[in-house]
Each structure stands twice: as structure tokens, then as C-alpha cells.
Amino acid sequence: MLLPEIQTPAIVVDLDRMDANIRRAAEYTRQHGLALRPHVKTHKSPRVARLQMAAGAVGLTCATPREAEVMQDVADDLLVAYPPVDPGRAMRVASLTAPRVTVALDSAEAIARMGEAARAAGRVVGVYIEMDLGMHRVGVTGADAAVALGRVAADTPSLEFSGLAFYPGHVRQAVPEQDAALREISDALGAAIDAFERAGLKPPVVSGGSTPTLWRSHEIAGVTEIRPGTSVYNDRTTAAVGACAWEDCALTVLATVVSTAVPGQAVIDAGTKSLGREPIRGAAGEGFGALLDRSEVTVRTMSEEHGILDLSRSDWRPRVGDRVRVVPNHVCIVVHLFDEVIGMREGVQVERWPVAARGR
Amino acid sequence: MLLPEIQTPAIVVDLDRMDANIRRAAEYTRQHGLALRPHVKTHKSPRVARLQMAAGAVGLTCATPREAEVMQDVADDLLVAYPPVDPGRAMRVASLTAPRVTVALDSAEAIARMGEAARAAGRVVGVYIEMDLGMHRVGVTGADAAVALGRVAADTPSLEFSGLAFYPGHVRQAVPEQDAALREISDALGAAIDAFERAGLKPPVVSGGSTPTLWRSHEIAGVTEIRPGTSVYNDRTTAAVGACAWEDCALTVLATVVSTAVPGQAVIDAGTKSLGREPIRGAAGEGFGALLDRSEVTVRTMSEEHGILDLSRSDWRPRVGDRVRVVPNHVCIVVHLFDEVIGMREGVQVERWPVAARGR
Numbered sequence: 001m002l003l004p005e006i007q008t009p010a011i012v013v014d015l016d017r018m019d020a021n022i023r024r025a026a027e028y029t030r031q032h033g034l035a036l037r038p039h040v041k042t043h044k045s046p047r048v049a050r051l052q053m054a055a056g057a058v059g060l061t062c063a064t065p066r067e068a069e070v071m072q073d074v075a076d077d078l079l080v081a082y083p084p085v086d087p088g089r090a091m092r093v094a095s096l097t098a099p100r101v102t103v104a105l106d107s108a109e110a111i112a113r114m115g116e117a118a119r120a121a122g123r124v125v126g127v128y129i130e131m132d133l134g135m136h137r138v139g140v141t142g143a144d145a146a147v148a149l150g151r152v153a154a155d156t157p158s159l160e161f162s163g164l165a166f167y168p169g170h171v172r173q174a175v176p177e178q179d180a181a182l183r184e185i186s187d188a189l190g191a192a193i194d195a196f197e198r199a200g201l202k203p204p205v206v207s208g209g210s211t212p213t214l215w216r217s218h219e220i221a222g223v224t225e226i227r228p229g230t231s232v233y234n235d236r237t238t239a240a241v242g243a244c245a246w247e248d249c250a251l252t253v254l255a256t257v258v259s260t261a262v263p264g265q266a267v268i269d270a271g272t273k274s275l276g277r278e279p280i281r282g283a284a285g286e287g288f289g290a291l292l293d294r295s296e297v298t299v300r301t302m303s304e305e306h307g308i309l310d311l312s313r314s315d316w317r318p319r320v321g322d323r324v325r326v327v328p329n330h331v332c333i334v335v336h337l338f339d340e341v342i343g344m345r346e347g348v349q350v351e352r353w354p355v356a357a358r359g360r
Numbered sequence: 361m362l363l364p365e366i367q368t369p370a371i372v373v374d375l376d377r378m379d380a381n382i383r384r385a386a387e388y389t390r391q392h393g394l395a396l397r398p399h400v401k402t403h404k405s406p407r408v409a410r411l412q413m414a415a416g417a418v419g420l421t422c423a424t425p426r427e428a429e430v431m432q433d434v435a436d437d438l439l440v441a442y443p444p445v446d447p448g449r450a451m452r453v454a455s456l457t458a459p460r461v462t463v464a465l466d467s468a469e470a471i472a473r474m475g476e477a478a479r480a481a482g483r484v485v486g487v488y489i490e491m492d493l494g495m496h497r498v499g500v501t502g503a504d505a506a507v508a509l510g511r512v513a514a515d516t517p518s519l520e521f522s523g524l525a526f527y528p529g530h531v532r533q534a535v536p537e538q539d540a541a542l543r544e545i546s547d548a549l550g551a552a553i554d555a556f557e558r559a560g561l562k563p564p565v566v567s568g569g570s571t572p573t574l575w576r577s578h579e580i581a582g583v584t585e586i587r588p589g590t591s592v593y594n595d596r597t598t599a600a601v602g603a604c605a606w607e608d609c610a611l612t613v614l615a616t617v618v619s620t621a622v623p624g625q626a627v628i629d630a631g632t633k634s635l636g637r638e639p640i641r642g643a644a645g646e647g648f649g650a651l652l653d654r655s656e657v658t659v660r661t662m663s664e665e666h667g668i669l670d671l672s673r674s675d676w677r678p679r680v681g682d683r684v685r686v687v688p689n690h691v692c693i694v695v696h697l698f699d700e701v702i703g704m705r706e707g708v709q710v711e712r713w714p715v716a717a718r719g720r
Contacts, residue, residue, distance in 0.1 A: 007448035009720070041664060063665045082665060085629070085681055086616045088367035106621040109680035130621075137666055138619040138627055169663065256446045259498040261466040261490075267498055269445070273696050277637045303529065304401060304692055305423045305442060306497055320469040321445055332664055336633050336697070339719045359699045360369070 003347055004323055008256040009270040011334060012325065012342045015350065017250035018232060019051070025214065025231050026055035032218035037061050037079055037207070039229030040071055042332045044357035045341065048232060049074040059100070061227040062357075065092035070357040072098040079103070079128070079207070081165065081227065083110040083138070090117035094125060102126035104165040104207075106140050111152050111159065118158035126162035127153040128207055131192055133185045135170040143195035150201045163205030164192060167227075168220075171213050172282030175242035178213060186221050193222045212243045212282060235331035236290055240283035252292050252325035253334060254342075255307065257318045266309045266318045270326060271302040276333035286310075289326040299326060363707055364683055368616040369630040371694060372685065372702045375710065377610035378592060379411070385574065385591050386415035392578035397421050397439055397567070399589030400431055402692045404717035405701060408592060409434040419460070421587040422717075425452035430717040432458040439463070439488070439567070441525065441587065443470040443498070450477035454485060462486035464525040464567075466500050471512050471519065478518035486522035487513040488567055491552060493545045495530040503555035510561045523565030524552060527587075528580075531573050532642030535602035538573060546581050553582045572603045572642060595691035596650055600643035612652050612685035613694060614702075615667065617678045626669045626678045630686060631662040636693035646670075649686040659686060 569586025
């Protein structure tokens with residue numbers, strides 16, 4: 001099936017680009033002696049996770065119980081990088097059949113709940129202590145508090161202290177300007193690792209890494225594992241901050257021009273319910289996505305099912321029925337909005353796969 | 361099941377409030393002699409659509425082919441208020457088994473495609489000519505161009521000229537300040553209706569109406585039908601602009617506090633993948649949602665699965681494991697992010713229903 005025949009809106013993945021993105025991350029981590037544990041939140045698809053494992057990933061990172069339940073068919077070693085606080089969620093994590101399950105936690109309450117669920121399920125769950133190294137979202141502040149929590153985990157029979165985790169998601173500036181932020185993380189992380197070692201809790205794993213900082217992960221002293229998500233597909237933000245080339249963007253939203261009735265604009269059938277409403281962060285860039293083949297044309301405003309193209313920087317004047325491919329600002333949000341992905345090579349659909357780990 | 365036992369994040373509908381919202385819209389339209397054709401994009405649920413029909417709706421409004429395919433089990437009279445431009449989409453609309461199907465169109469291309477699909481399916485499809493009365497999204501500009509399109513539809517054997525449609529979605533200001541905008545719409549609409557009548561194409565239906573302007577629809581001269589969506593559940597924006605009371609908000613996102621590790625804030629397990637990233641428009645209001653029981657506490661920032669509560673205007677200090685109910689800024693986006701709705705009365709879950717018309 002050719003692109004003009006696919007019903008829109010749809011998400012389309014260029015498989016050659018995706019393959020290259022997976023290979024590139026695997027080669028980088030191999031070269032620097034880092035373990036690669038890709039975050040599946042971006043693709044939510046066993047089809048893609050299998051390729052990541054085959055390329056050399058040590059395991060997978062998940063955010064939701066649903067992601068972990070689906071991904072245990074693909075990998076024996078799962079990290080749930082999210083505190084499973086409510087009892088139902090903790091029990092679902094403890095009930096995973098994967099041989100190795102680790103969770104990242106940042107409170108005594110969460111450790112107690114996870115420990116109780118693991119005990120009830122008759123298994124041992126690993127614990128990373130989540131530290132806040134500048135993002136100010138979750139994570140323990142300061143090495144002493146982190147060591148104290150690590151001790152609680154180590155002393156809980158159904159849990160195992162497995163290491164430290166942090167997420168440098170606040171390092172959003174473009175790649176060349178990241179130096180100071182990465183130095184701060186390195187310093188704080190070094191102090192934390194020292195404190196854990198002094199307490200007799202040498203962390204077996206130090207897990208960090210985001211897509212914007214992906215290619216500089218080896219500069220953060222102490223990191224042994226990284227968890228990039230977005231890099232499998234990449235998106236407009238990743239390209240804008242310089243962590244990928246525009247030609248590395250593998251996923252686009254295929255859309256049809258449905259109206260040119262209002263002069264000076266064109267309306268496509270991809271709005272907030274297909275593209276999300278994510279701004280570009282960490283670099284300049286207006287709008288909610290840009291056309292793959294005409295990146296000067298952006299999605300200026302949206303309604304739920306309408307995207308209005310900004311044609312002011314382009315001579316191109318589309319007609320009703322024309323097809324466009326939009327590179328979204330934030331691909332993880334877009335995948336969550338669709339049930340199915342179309343895989344293509346050289347402009348031809350070669351497969352479809354479900355976004356199997358969508359939902360709750 | 362009580363709220364504390366429901367796994368989060370989840371969307372929960374207060375059925376008493378929803379019932380009252382449905383009744384209120386039906387009573388208003390009855391009182392003013394308007395036909396009510398609720399837009400199902402908000403709930404995407406036959407469960408809810410049946411109540412709307414039972415309350416007196418003349419039919420339903422849909423945006424996507426999927427919505428129409430699911431809703432034809434509920435109503436015999438469907439409006440697809442979206443140009444089905446790509447051939448697959450036009451064929452799906454033409455293939456609906458509902459006895460009466462109407463589409464809103466704004467271009468000769470879309471009329472030609474819909475006419476061809478209806479001819480191939482061996483049926484007659486009604487056409488509303490969509491006019492732009494100030495929103496500048498879709499719709500023909502000016503009465504002459506609209507009449508010309510109406511003529512094309514009337515002259516196409518597989519189509520029927522069924523009326524005019526417009527969407528006053530640009531009238532976002534708070535209810536008391538809407539006067540000038542509504543007068544402008546009234547004037548433009550009056551001129552258009554006159555032009556159609558002079559051309560011998562008296563519009564059988566004049567279809568308008570949004571939730572922010574819902575209770576003033578009767579002030580727009582010429583309107584015979586309205587298509588409110590959001591009003592079935594309402595949301596923080598609807599309350600902020602004064603088109604509903606806070607106590608009319610029927611849908612909330614139930615979430616659990618998962619981290620209080622970073623001082624001065626609390627993190628809930630509802631982020632962009634549960635709440636969307638919709639701003640309040642048309643009225644003041646920060647953040648992406650507010651707590652039902654403490655509306656001074658808002659969701660300040662989000663990641664995909666994290667929402668950070670702004671506690672700066674509250675003395676309340678939640679603990680890990682506490683439950684909250686978030687009234688989202690834009691409920692239509694939130695429903696699209698979930699597969700299932702929990703219906704409750706007086707704090708107890710009494711049913712669950714699928715968001716059956718989600719997806720494509």
C-alpha cells in the first residue's frame with residue numbers, strides 16, 4: 001500500500017530510520033561500556049522492543065504496569081521507573097513473571113508498599129533509589145536521605161538494593177550548551193555514590209540518561225546504565241536541541257489537507273487528538289510539528305481534529321486532498337494517541353503493528 | 361468499589377452530575393425551540409449517547425468515521441461535522457447504515473469526493489455547507505461562495521442540500537463578554553440565510569452552537585440546531601468562562617500522590633498522557649487542571665506520567681498514597697486518552713463503560 005492510500009490520520013514509521021536509530025544507540029553504549037535499557041514509553045510496542053533487545057539492550061524500562069505486563073514477553077529484565085504507590089499498581093508490578101524486576105522509588109511509603117506487595121507475591125523485587133539531581137520532579141534530595149532509603153530497601157527481605165537512578169530531564173538546552181548542567185549532575189552523583197559506598201551500600205547500577213543528553217552520557221562520571229526513550233523514533237524537539245539530525249526522525253503523522261477555504265492557510269486532519277499540544281523545549285521553534293519534507297511549514301494552531309498549517313514561510317500552496325507528513329514535537333505523546341503503527345520502507349507500507357502497551 | 365480502591369490514573373464520572381447536565385441542555389433547547397444534536401467527540405461512548413437521545417436529542421454529531429460507525433447503533437440520524445476528504449474516509453461515511461447521514465463540507469473537492477462515495481454506495485447523503493463566521497478554521501467565507509457550493513451539492517444526485525453549519529469556537533471569552541461576538545455572528549448568519557433564500561435554496565437546518573455559547577444559542581437569529589459536546593461532562597475551562605458551575609463538572613481524573621520527595625510540591629500519577637496539555641482559554645487560569653475539592657490546588661507542570669501540584673495557595677500537604685480528583689482543563693482530550701470510564705454515584709463505583717468510539 002502506498003502512502004496516498006492509507007487512511008488518515010495515521011502514524012507511519014520509516015523502518016530504515018528506526019533501525020539506524022536503534023543501532024546508533026547500541027553502538028554508542030557498547031563503545032562507552034554503558035548498559036542500555038531503552039524506555040518503552042516512546043513506542044509501547046513489542047515489535048520495536050524486540051529489535052532493541054536484539055541490538056544489545058540489557059533489559060527494558062517501563063513507566064506503567066501495562067507496559068511491564070506487555071514487555072515481559074520480550075525481556076527477562078524489567079525496570080519500572082515509576083513508584084507503584086497505589087496497592088493495585090504495586091501488586092501488578094509484584095505479579096510480573098519476568099525473572100528480574102526492579103523499581104525506582106523515592107519514599108519510605110513507596111518502599112513499604114512495594115515490599116509488602118513483593119512479599120505477598122512471594123518474590124524479590126530490586127530497588128533503585130531515585131535521586132533528584134536537578135529536575136525537581138521526583139527523587140530524594142541529598143545523599144544522606146538517599147542512603148537512608150537505600151538502607152530501608154536493603155533491610156526489607158522481599159526487596160533488594162539494586163542501585164541509584166536519576167533522570168536528567170531538566171537538561172533541555174541544546175546539546176552545545178549542556179556542559180554546566182552535566183558538570184553539576186556529575187558532581188552531585190559522585191558525592192552520592194561516595195556516600196553509598198561509605199555506608200557499605202555500593203550501588204551495583206547507576207542508571208541515568210535521557211534522549212537530549214544521550215550522546216554525552218559517558219561524560220557523567222559513575223553512570224553505568226542509560227534509559228533513552230525518544231531516540232528510537234526521534235522528533236522535532238530532539239532535532240531542535242541537536243541530539244539527532246532531521247533525517248533521523250523516523251515517525252511522522254500522515255495527514256490529509258481537508259480545507260483551504262480560509263485564505264492563507266490549510267487545514268489538515270491531525271489536531272490535538274493526533275499530535276498532542278507539546279511545545280518545543282530547550283530550543284527555538286514555534287508550532288506543534290513541522291512537515292517532514294518542508295520543515296518551514298509548521299502546525300500553527302490546532303483543534304481536536306484540525307491542524308492549521310502556517311504557510312507564511314513557504315511558497316507551497318496545498319490543495320484539498322494533498323497528503324503531508326508531520327514530524328511531531330514530542331513523539332511519545334503521539335504514539336499514546338494511536339492504536340496502530342504503519343511501518344514503511346521507501347514509501348511503501350510493509351507492515352502494521354499494534355501499540356500493544358497503550359492503555360492502563 | 362470505593363474510590364480509594366480504584367487503580368489510578370482513571371477517569372471517573374459522577375453520574376448524577378452527568379444526568380443533570382444532559383437534562384439541562386435538553387430543557388434549554390426545548391424551551392427555545394432548538395433541535396439538539398450533541399457532539400459525541402466529548403464522550404465517545406454509546407452509554408452516554410443513549411441518555412442524550414432519550415432526553416430528546418434529534419440525532420448525534422460525530423467528527424470521525426469511527427465515531428459515526430459506533431454511534432449508528434444509538435441514533436438513526438448522524439451528522440459528520442468534518443470533511444471526509446480522503447477516499448477511505450468518504451467511503452466509510454457513505455457506507456454507514458444509519459438511515460440519515462449528513463456531512464458538513466466547505467469545498468467543491470470535498471463535495472465531489474463525498475458525492476462520488478455516496479453514488480458508489482448507492483445512497484443519498486445530506487450536505488450542510490460549512491461557513492466561517494469568525495473562527496477562521498474551516499468554512500466558506502462569504503454568502504456568495506457558500507450559495508455556490510450549496511448549488512453544487514443540490515445538483516449532485518447522490519447528495520442533498522440540507523442546510524448551513526458554522527461553529528462559534530472563536531467565542532471563547534467569558535459569557536458576560538460574548539455580546540459583540542454573538543451580534544457579529546447573527547449579522548453574518550442573517551445575510552447568509554437571506555442569500556440562500558434568494559437563490560431558491562432555503563436552508564432546512566441552520567446548525568451552530570458550542571459549549572461556551574450554549575445557553576445563548578437562542579440569541580443567534582436563524583439558528584435551528586445546536587451541537588454542544590463538552591457540556592455533557594463540563595470542565596475547568598467551561599466553569600472558568602461561566603458556562604457551567606464548578607459543581608457541574610462531572611468528569612475527573614482520579615490520581616494518586618506518588619512522591620512528595622521534592623520539598624514544596626506533590627507529584628501525582630496523572631501527567632500529559634492522562635490530562636493532555638490544554639491551557640484554559642477565554643478566562644484567567646493557570647495550570648492544566650485543578651482539584652475538585654480544592655480548586656486552589658492546580659497541576660502546575662507535567663511530564664508524561666507525572667503531574668506536579670502547585671500547593672502555594674493551599675495549606676494542604678498531601679502524603680504519598682493520598683487520592684485526588686482533578687478537573688481537567690479540556691475534558692474531550694482527556695476522554696480520548698483513556699479506554700474506559702468509571703461511573704460512580706455518591707463516591708461508589710456503580711458501573712464501567714468503554715470509550716468505544718476512541719481510535720480511528
